[in-house]
Amino acid sequence: MRIGYPCINLGLACRPSRTFRLASLTVDRLHATVDGNLRCLEEIVRWNAAHGLLFLRITSDLIPLASHPENRFPWGEAFAPRFAEIGALIRRSGMRISMHPGQYTVLSSPRPEVTEAARADLAYHAQVLDLLGLDRTAKVQIHGGGVYGDRRAAVKRFAAAVDALEPGVRERLVVENDERLYTFSDVLGLHAMTGLPVVFDAFHHALHGDGRSLGEALAAQAETWGREDGLPLVDYSSPLPSGRPGRHAQTLDEGDFARFLAGSRPHDFDLMLEVKDKERSALRALALARGDPRLVAEAG
DNA sequence: GGAAGTCAAGTCTCG
DNA sequence: CGAGACTTGACTTCC
Numbered sequence: 001m002r003i004g005y006p007c008i009n010l011g012l013a014c015r016p017s018r019t020f021r022l023a024s025l026t027v028d029r030l031h032a033t034v035d036g037n038l039r040c041l042e043e044i045v046r047w048n049a050a051h052g053l054l055f056l057r058i059t060s061d062l063i064p065l066a067s068h069p070e071n072r073f074p075w076g077e078a079f080a081p082r083f084a085e086i087g088a089l090i091r092r093s094g095m096r097i098s099m100h101p102g103q104y105t106v107l108s109s110p111r112p113e114v115t116e117a118a119r120a121d122l123a124y125h126a127q128v129l130d131l132l133g134l135d136r137t138a139k140v141q142i143h144g145g146g147v148y149g150d151r152r153a154a155v156k157r158f159a160a161a162v163d164a165l166e167p168g169v170r171e172r173l174v175v176e177n178d179e180r181l182y183t184f185s186d187v188l189g190l191h192a193m194t195g196l197p198v199v200f201d202a203f204h205h206a207l208h209g210d211g212r213s214l215g216e217a218l219a220a221q222a223e224t225w226g227r228e229d230g231l232p233l234v235d236y237s238s239p240l241p242s243g244r245p246g247r248h249a250q251t252l253d254e255g256d257f258a259r260f261l262a263g264s265r266p267h268d269f270d271l272m273l274e275v276k277d278k279e280r281s282a283l284r285a286l287a288l289a290r291g292d293p294r295l296v297a298e299a300g
Numbered sequence: 301g302g303a304a305g306t307c308a309a310g311t312c313t314c315g
Numbered sequence: 316c317g318a319g320a321c322t323t324g325a326c327t328t329c330c
Contacts, residue, residue: 007323021326022308059323068308100322104309117309141322146311178321180312235322274322 002270004055005282014040017061049093067120087132097138099125106145107161108154126169137230139174144182159193185210191224198224203237218267237274252281
């Protein structure tokens with residue numbers, strides 16, 4: 001099991017997700033921002049490798065407005081050497097990479113302009129992973145999107161949109177259960193129609209599940225991953241101690257996480273910790289997963 | 301320098 | 316019918 005956290009490292013002074021408004025889009029601005037974002041991404045990769053955190057979600061903001069029609073700057077060409085350097089570092093570290101486009105990337109929409117924008121955005125995400133020289137185990141994870149009052153029709157549109165993707169993009173795509181519309185069972189249905197591997201989000205499953213136990217879900221999930229896809233991906237977030245359900249917790253609840261680990265055996269997977277305090281919790285989770293209480297105390 | 305308002309984009313639920 | 320929620324707040328304006 002590799003463990004990681006999403007996008008930004010709070011202890012570092014830099015951010016890989018600097019952006020700007022569409023009104024501020026110029027070649028110079030884009031170039032300068034991407035340059036800084038890549039510099040920061042490299043810092044994060046080095047930090048994570050040094051601390052044993054070998055699973056990283058790269059922010060979708062790495063290239064601001066990457067798939068916006070008004071952005072015609074050939075950022076891929078311009079930064080290919082930098083991507084290659086960082087990619088070599090990632091591969092040398094044995095690090096796994098994922099990306100997670102935002103809520104606007106919807107393949108099931110009845111509106112063609114929406115699915116076209118989604119296609120362009122997924123192509124951007126795949127291009128980043130391609131430029132890093134990563135194999136098929138580097139994944140782009142999305143949700144099912146909307147239901148629009150007719151689930152069967154929405155699922156059919158989703159499958160058709162997946163079929164229409166370029167193979168290089170489709171091979172990186174994986175689909176994840178959400179906390180409202182697409183349960184784990186629903187996402188297994190999407191897998192059946194598309195062949196896409198399934199990301200299991202344990203937190204969403206707890207909020208909006210399908211009755212499967214953790215062990216049952218992980219067993220079913222594993223069936224959806226092919227040999228070239230790598231280990232299954234799992235998202236975990238501690239429940240909020242008091243506040244409304246649904247939000248990601250500030251920090252790791254060690255008791256809940258220990259129960260999660262115990263309940264997940266003997267399945268193996270790579271784990272993304274979605275908690276607000278990022279690398280702090282990831283280090284504690286790593287220590288817990290390694291079964292070293294002294295390390296847990298140090299990391300805390 | 302800090303607070304407030306806005307940001308490319310979708311969809312659903314709640315109040 | 317508008318605000319808030321989501322994988323992630325950051326930018327920009329105004330005072």
